[in-house]
Amino acid sequence: MTTENAPVRHAPPADGQPMLRLTDIHSYYGNIHALQGISLDVFPGEIVTLLGANGAGKTTTLRTIHGLLRPKRGAIEFEGKDITGMPAHEHVGVGIGQSPEGRRIFGRMTVMENLQMGAYSRKDKEHLSEDYERVFEFFPRLRERTNQAGGTLSGGEQQMLAIGRALMTRPKLLLLDEPSMGLAPILVEEIFSIMTDINKQGTTILLVEQNALMALGVAQRGYVLQTGRIVQSGPAQDLLNDPEVKRAYLGG
Amino acid sequence: MTGHPTTGPATGGTKPGIRQRLSRAMSPGTAFSARHQSLTTVVTFAAIGILLPVIVLLPPFSGFGTQNDWVGGFADAGIFVLLAIGLNVVVGWAGLLDLGYAAFFAIGSYTYAYGASPFTGLHIPFWFMLPIGAFVAASFGIMLGAPTLRLRGDYLAIVTLGFGEIVPAVFLNASTLTNGTNGIVGLDQPSFGRLFGVGDFGFTNPWPYFVTILGIIAVAFMLLSRLENSRLGRAWVAIREDELAAASMGINTVTTKLLAFAIGASTAGLAGVYSASKLSIVSPDQFNFTVSFTVLAMVVLGGMGNIWGVAAGAFLIFELQSQGLKQLNTFIGGLGLPAFNLGPITVDLATINFLNYQYLLYGLALVLMMLLRPEGLFPSRRRRRELHELPDEAERGNVELSEADEVEL
Ligand SMILES: Nc1ncnc2c1ncn2[C@@H]1O[C@H](COP(=O)(O)OP(=O)(O)O)[C@@H](O)[C@H]1O
Ligand SMILES: [Mg+2]
Numbered sequence: 001m002t003t004e005n006a007p008v009r010h011a012p013p014a015d016g017q018p019m020l021r022l023t024d025i026h027s028y029y030g031n032i033h034a035l036q037g038i039s040l041d042v043f044p045g046e047i048v049t050l051l052g053a054n055g056a057g058k059t060t061t062l063r064t065i066h067g068l069l070r071p072k073r074g075a076i077e078f079e080g081k082d083i084t085g086m087p088a089h090e091h092v093g094v095g096i097g098q099s100p101e102g103r104r105i106f107g108r109m110t111v112m113e114n115l116q117m118g119a120y121s122r123k124d125k126e127h128l129s130e131d132y133e134r135v136f137e138f139f140p141r142l143r144e145r146t147n148q149a150g151g152t153l154s155g156g157e158q159q160m161l162a163i164g165r166a167l168m169t170r171p172k173l174l175l176l177d178e179p180s181m182g183l184a185p186i187l188v189e190e191i192f193s194i195m196t197d198i199n200k201q202g203t204t205i206l207l208v209e210q211n212a213l214m215a216l217g218v219a220q221r222g223y224v225l226q227t228g229r230i231v232q233s234g235p236a237q238d239l240l241n242d243p244e245v246k247r248a249y250l251g252g
Numbered sequence: 253m254t255g256h257p258t259t260g261p262a263t264g265g266t267k268p269g270i271r272q273r274l275s276r277a278m279s280p281g282t283a284f285s286a287r288h289q290s291l292t293t294v295v296t297f298a299a300i301g302i303l304l305p306v307i308v309l310l311p312p313f314s315g316f317g318t319q320n321d322w323v324g325g326f327a328d329a330g331i332f333v334l335l336a337i338g339l340n341v342v343v344g345w346a347g348l349l350d351l352g353y354a355a356f357f358a359i360g361s362y363t364y365a366y367g368a369s370p371f372t373g374l375h376i377p378f379w380f381m382l383p384i385g386a387f388v389a390a391s392f393g394i395m396l397g398a399p400t401l402r403l404r405g406d407y408l409a410i411v412t413l414g415f416g417e418i419v420p421a422v423f424l425n426a427s428t429l430t431n432g433t434n435g436i437v438g439l440d441q442p443s444f445g446r447l448f449g450v451g452d453f454g455f456t457n458p459w460p461y462f463v464t465i466l467g468i469i470a471v472a473f474m475l476l477s478r479l480e481n482s483r484l485g486r487a488w489v490a491i492r493e494d495e496l497a498a499a500s501m502g503i504n505t506v507t508t509k510l511l512a513f514a515i516g517a518s519t520a521g522l523a524g525v526y527s528a529s530k531l532s533i534v535s536p537d538q539f540n541f542t543v544s545f546t547v548l549a550m551v552v553l554g555g556m557g558n559i560w561g562v563a564a565g566a567f568l569i570f571e572l573q574s575q576g577l578k579q580l581n582t583f584i585g586g587l588g589l590p591a592f593n594l595g596p597i598t599v600d601l602a603t604i605n606f607l608n609y610q611y612l613l614y615g616l617a618l619v620l621m622m623l624l625r626p627e628g629l630f631p632s633r634r635r636r637r638e639l640h641e642l643p644d645e646a647e648r649g650n651v652e653l654s655e656a657d658e659v660e661l
Binding site for chain 2 (some may be wrong): 058066086088089090091092093097098100104105106107108109113116117118120121165167169
């Protein structure tokens with residue numbers, strides 16, 4: 001595909017408008033104060049990773065961004081527009097796509113039908129076949145299985161389908177929640193490498209991961225989340241070398 | 253500045269096979285196939301309309317009643333066919349369990365009573381009352397659905413159960429407006445103006461009713477089967493599978509579920525108007541829980557999700573109930589079996605009225621069906637896939653089917 005003229009690595013952006021900006025977000029599940037003042041930026045073209053232990057609030061952050069959970073306080077801006085509290089189904093329209101935790105593909109639909117669901121709200125029908133083709137080039141295994149029920153795919157293939165389905169919404173920003181969860185290391189490598197390709201073709205990515213080493217390997221910047229607060233942030237390289245991060249998330 | 257995807261010249265190297273499959277899969281309902289489908293529906297119902305009255309002239313059916321008896325029975329069966337294909341939209345397609353569907357049937361019936369009876373003095377023609385009844389029932393569907401469709405499945409079932417009880421209770425107790433238990437009587441009968449050469453509607457002439465319900469069902473079929481393959485139909489499937497994922501695809505889940513509810517309700521409204529005009533009386537006891545239950549059983553036994561299966565299921569069950577059980581009484585009575593003792597109980601099969609046991613028989617049929625063939629008698633392809641080809645562990649991945657299994661999909 002067109003990788004020659006694609007943008008290479010982005011330096012951490014010093015200025016310019018963030019694509020996504022969270023300002024002091026507080027989210028609750030009943031009385032549980034799950035997010036306690038999250039602020040973060042994602043700039044166009046970046047891969048930004050959100051790290052943290054199990055239960056830190058990573059999924060909650062994505063749910064809040066995606067409108068599945070309404071923050072009690074704080075603001076979410078996308079391309080300069082306030083989208084706080086915008087319902088989930090309107091996110092596709094502004095250009096935010098999601099591959100949710102646990103993949104949540106439509107198990108009883110075929111692979112092709114799953115991808116069609118991704119294109120459900122697309123207005124630009126003329127680009128559709130181009131985009132199906134793009135998904136199949138990223139994930140050739142899906143091409144071989146267009147008529148297979150999604151639920152009968154292997155875990156890795158389901159993850160590919162979840163990402164492919166999100167790509168069919170033609171997102172400017174792709175939210176990925178633990179794409180490596182439960183996958184064999186070789187598949188994790190494959191998914192991460194494809195993720196880099198997707199980013200190089202111009203899709204900005206906010207990546208939630210527990211696998212900090214892999215995530216910091218592909219991301220330009222990262223945030224570390226601990227019990228609902230951001231405790232560390234910076235360029236991926238700095239986080240990789242940070243003794244605190246090393247101890248807590250990199251097993252050394 | 254924005255990170256919009258640059259797609260690149262990707263289409264050049266497409267293999268023809270994929271391309272074909274893509275275009276076929278991407279445009280499931282072309283104008284041609286939709287028209288083709290409607291034509292099939294019309295022809296099928298015309299054939300049914302001619303064949304059914306002919307079949308009953310042959311033994312053994314001819315022995316069970318006159319042709320007019322049979323045709324009158326078919327005209328009643330049609331009410332349940334209509335109810336079943338309407339409930340199928342809600343339960344089979346959108347996956348919402350509605351236990352109070354008879355409420356919308358009641359609302360359609362009372363709408364006709366208000367629009368065409370001496371009770372109000374209005375005499376709006378039956379043909380205008382059909383869309384009005386559908387509209388009124390749909391409005392109540394939306395009124396009930398709007399606050400409750402946010403509820404998860406089991407809660408929704410309880411709310412609809414309550415609604416199904418409340419509506420007849422209101423018709424019963426608001427007696428100044430509804431005549432209470434006695435109901436509203438003397439409803440107008442429809443009139444063709446002697447079109448079609450089937451004579452006029454009347455208690456002794458079932459033919460016009462038969463032709464009318466056949467026509468209503470055929471039109472409902474055409475509209476509903478188009479919906480199934482439409483954008484809305486696909487949204488229903490997505491919601492049935494995973495509401496959260498559906499929302500992430502840009503589906504407004506509340507509106508989509510509401511539409512299923514409203515369309516289901518409007519079909520019941522049609523059935524209500526027709527049924528009221530045929531009986532010429534509406535009263536609250538016509539709409540108790542057993543109606544909701546019977547229609548739901550028809551949908552489940554017929555094959556949830558498959559409109560033809562559901563219709564066939566409703567027809568068969570209705571006929572078994574109204575004719576089959578009666579014949580069973582006559583048949584067993586005629587065998588002259590002696591009474592026998594089961595412990596302290598004396599059983600005399602000759603005097604048992606099997607009609608009294610119809611709900612017991614429904615229950616048995618449902619239990620057996622769930623054990624032996626949970627997808628129903630005539631399942632939709634998707635349902636079958638849901639119930640047979642997808643073991644639970646496969647939902648989370650890691651299960652590969654053999655090549656042979658994949659072909660089926
Ligand atoms: N649906 C829920 N109801 C109540 N509490 C929840 C729910 N989902 C998550 N939580 C709680 O919120 C916190 C953050 O969870 P989550 O965002 O899922 O963490 P992570 O994705 O980082 O593992 C945890 O303490 C978790 O127990
Ligand atoms: Mg999580």
